[in-house]
Amino acid sequence: xxxxxxxxxxxxxxxxQRQRVEVISSNLxxxxxxxxxxxxxxxxxxxxxxxxxxxxAFQTMLGDALDNEAGNGVRVAGIYEDGSPFIxxxxxxxxxxxxxxxxxxPNISPVEEMVNLISATRSFEAxxxxxxxxxxxxQKSLEIGK
Amino acid sequence: xxxxxxxxxxxxxxEKYLDLAVQRQSLIASNIANVxxxxxxxxxxxxxxxxxxxTASEGSRLETTNSHHxxxxxxxxxxxxxQVEGLTVRNDMNNVNIDREMAQVxxxxxxxxxxAQLIAGKFRTLKSVIQEGR
Numbered sequence: 001x002x003x004x005x006x007x008x009x010x011x012x013x014x015x016x017q018r019q020r021v022e023v024i025s026s027n028l029x030x031x032x033x034x035x036x037x038x039x040x041x042x043x044x045x046x047x048x049x050x051x052x053x054x055x056x057a058f059q060t061m062l063g064d065a066l067d068n069e070a071g072n073g074v075r076v077a078g079i080y081e082d083g084s085p086f087i088x089x090x091x092x093x094x095x096x097x098x099x100x101x102x103x104x105x106p107n108i109s110p111v112e113e114m115v116n117l118i119s120a121t122r123s124f125e126a127x128x129x130x131x132x133x134x135x136x137x138x139q140k141s142l143e144i145g146k
Numbered sequence: 147x148x149x150x151x152x153x154x155x156x157x158x159x160x161e162k163y164l165d166l167a168v169q170r171q172s173l174i175a176s177n178i179a180n181v182x183x184x185x186x187x188x189x190x191x192x193x194x195x196x197x198x199x200x201t202a203s204e205g206s207r208l209e210t211t212n213s214h215h216x217x218x219x220x221x222x223x224x225x226x227x228x229q230v231e232g233l234t235v236r237n238d239m240n241n242v243n244i245d246r247e248m249a250q251v252x253x254x255x256x257x258x259x260x261x262a263q264l265i266a267g268k269f270r271t272l273k274s275v276i277q278e279g280r
Contacts (some may be wrong), residue, residue: 010175013175016179073180127178129178141262
């Protein structure tokens with residue numbers, strides 16, 4: 001059914017944006033982390049989105065019966081590490097400082113993360129709006145028979 | 147009115163309208179979901195063209211009683227999804243304009259409820275005809 005696939009698309013958008021917020025909060029939380037299990041400071045993470053076809057097993061069976069021109073959802077294709085260089089901060093008293101007194105700090109700019117966070121929140125909200133519009137449509141179609 | 151109540155053209159057109167509105171809703175949902183997907187392009191239905199094609203093929207087509215007449219040829223039944231032209235493409239080759247999509251999502255829902263109400267009204271009329279005839 002088409003209306004439910006529209007709902008799934010909007011839901012996939014919600015999931016993807018929530019994952020983006022998770023990654024951003026991890027970056028913000030680790031903005032000052034100088035020790036990681038892999039050694040060295042924390043590296044900034046980011047994710048890539050890709051389109052995802054919404055044809056599940058049930059829909060491939062019904063595919064011939066219904067004209068399925070439904071749109072595509074979205075999913076996280078992967079989380080990658082930002083390869084940009086670490087920030088060198090002069091802090092001689094820091095236990096992780098090198099002999100010259102410099103500490104390698106994560107390559108994270110809190111301002112950039114906050115901007116991304118707002119962008120992700122707004123996209124999430126846009127998807128919730130889509131969900132309520134779809135719900136409204138479903139509601140109205142149920143009222144036809146009344 | 148020569149035809150059965152719910153077989154007339156108005157009803158057919160409205161049915162098709164609801165059908166197309168639901169299809170369009172899932173395309174708009176797709177645009178919104180992919181607002182941050184690199185390379186994604188905005189898609190939409192050629193709504194009016196589809197509606198005209200659908201209604202022309204079912205009853206309301208122009209009769210051609212003379213070889214010099216021209217009728218409206220019904221278009222294909224499957225709704226065609228097309229990419230929307232003329233939107234600004236961002237650096238990541240994505241051209242989703244979120245303001246346009248948000249306006250579309252509410253307009254589309256509103257249009258759907260409008261036509262759904264019209265259909266409901268027709269059914270109410272029918273019900274009244276059936277019940278008040280006693």
